[in-house]
Amino acid sequence: MNKPLDMQTLVGLKDPAAELARFVVSLKAEDIPSEVRARARHHLLDAAGIALASTKYDFAQRTFNAIAGLGGSGRVPVIGMPMSLAPRDAATVNGLLCHGLDFDDTHLGGIVHPTASALPVSLSAAIHTGASGRDLVTAAIIGIETSARIGAVAKGGFHQVGFHPTGLVGAFGCALAAGYLFGLSERELTHAQGIVLSFASGSLEFLEDGAWNKRIHPGWAAAAGITAAALAKQGFKGAGLPYFGRFGLFASHLGPLVEQCDFSLAAKDLGQSWEVLNTAIKPYPACHFTHACVDAAIQLREQGVQPDEIVEIEALVPAEVVKVVCEPEASKKKPANSYEAQFSIPYLVACGLALGKLTLTELEEPALTDPAILALAQKVRYSTDPASPFPRAYSGEVRATLKDGRTLTVREEINRGAPDRPLSDADILEKFRANAASSVNPAAAARIEAAVLGLDDCTDVEASARALAG
Structure with missing residues (x-):
């Protein structure tokens, strides 16, 4: 049986679930520096470009057929496809598309691909609630910020025991991103994290045979997060200690490696240090x-x-x-x-x-x-x-x-794209345009580029998001 985390290890630390909930509920768009928001929009554009390129592969159409076959159409566009799905279903498919080519961004400390789930969940939740583009960008930053920090706590441990942090910790970031757009209270945001603890998943077994499982991990994280936030909004009660508990995220998944965790990283300098600036854009379509x-x-x-x-x-x-x-x-x-x-x-x-x-x-x-x-x-x-x-x-x-x-x-020594050697915004635009060119014509690519980079000034997300269909 698992033992509770050593209280000596946790002395002086506040519960990350409460700290993250407090951060989200108090965050205002204007609290986020303009350069952080601008960089975040470029990360969203990068993810959208990868999604466009993914639509040309067999896994994309098969996934869409499966998900649409279960739920039918809806209001949220599927990136690069002339189809729309219900919010949770669209989040699933869009997450798969953003991560399908393993070309998406990586937070190096958390070893997590944060935008591949943060964009889909924020797009779905924003359209569902009628939020502005500015709110969508803020929610995506919350998703990136929180999943990166939760992943960083493990210090690489999840990979060592066979778990994929993008699916695992991404679900928590998505619960908080959706919770922000749903207007959850601090208490409800805390419950949302406790609820998503039972949904979060992601196995590395795909490494043995090149299976497609990994591709859908961000989509599943997005679906799990938006579901947890919706449940919390209706008063569903979640586990009280999703991170520190005896069967919480770290103790249950890491076993003895929990001893190497740095729990201070979950909430250190929240609102002062922005993890999107520590998230690397990939120059190559590989791990x-x-x-x-x-x-x-x-x-x-x-x-x-x-x-x-x-x-x-x-x-x-x-x-x-x-x-x-x-x-x-x-x-x-x-x-x-x-x-x-x-x-x-x-x-x-x-x-x-x-x-x-x-x-x-x-x-x-x-x-x-x-x-x-x-x-x-x-x-x-x-x-x-x-x-x-x-x-x-x-x-x-x-x-x-x-x-x-x-x-x-x-x-x-420092891989290209890392925070100390970042790709420029111009590099990201070039990468987006190359990926988009494999799927849509130049005019459609230009509309998508303008729609994503202009999100902070967009008042009607649903109308603007139609460009994403290509």
Whole structure:
């Protein structure tokens, strides 16, 4: 049986559920600095662009058919599709679309993709309540802020025991985002967190065979969050200690690793330090843990290293990410599908060295069965990086040993896109336009871009959101 968290560990700390509820209920749009709001709108645009690109894949249509078949149409647009669903159903599908290509933003400390659930839940709740675009952006910031902080408490522990924080802690952020738009009281917001404790989920078992489960985790988190907020609004009572309890989030999911948690991170500097500024936009459509090694491999290629010169490749990665992107070695060196490839250091490093790039094209046929890429992937072995700054940044280093006896090394101490090396707003616009171009014409992409970036000045979210259908 689980034991209560050591009270010595918790001395001087206030209950995060109460602290987060108090933050949400007292937050006003004008309390959020303009630069934070502007950056948040660009994160929303990034997520929308990924959703547009996702609509071209089989998983998108199958998910829509399943969810629509259960509930029928509604008022909330599905991004990139000329269809609308009921709020909870739209949140589910839109969450899947935003995360479907593993190209969405990542809060490095929380190891969570926050916007992929914060945008869908805020869009659905805003249309459901008739909120303004300014309120929608505020709610999305709340979702990003709170899920990032709750994830950061675990200090990477959830991944070590097989849970995906994006689905798990994302549900709590979504409950608070929806609760803000529903006008919940502080007490009701606290109950919403207790309710969503029983809904939050997300297993990493998909890593074993490239299954689609992970894709839907943000959508499920959004659906769980909006449901919990709706229940709390009607007086449904939630568990009193969703974080600190004997069977609360951390004790029940982390087991002995709960001892490494830093519970102060849940509410530290709330309203003063904004986690959206610590959330990284991805330059590559693959697990964020791999990006530094991909960049290092591409740089080696740019330095003139040719695949046929290479005898061996060593990739140094943070010890905390080995289970996700390096093991089991056999399947990582020969991924069976695009999703396995997105979580494979050997395959992605091989792409960087062989092709000098990594786009969505390199994650599909014929690249996945390209003999030259797969032969190079067989030469990749991994080692843990003793100097990694993880989780502040996801470092990576690639060492290529050549036939002439030389060993060439490139290290990325801070991965591109991390808070210390952020992509610019212009970079984000370029990424959005490239993703959108795979799904909609330039005029439609321009309408979506204007609608998302103009949300703070929008009084009719439902009308503006129609542009999202493409």
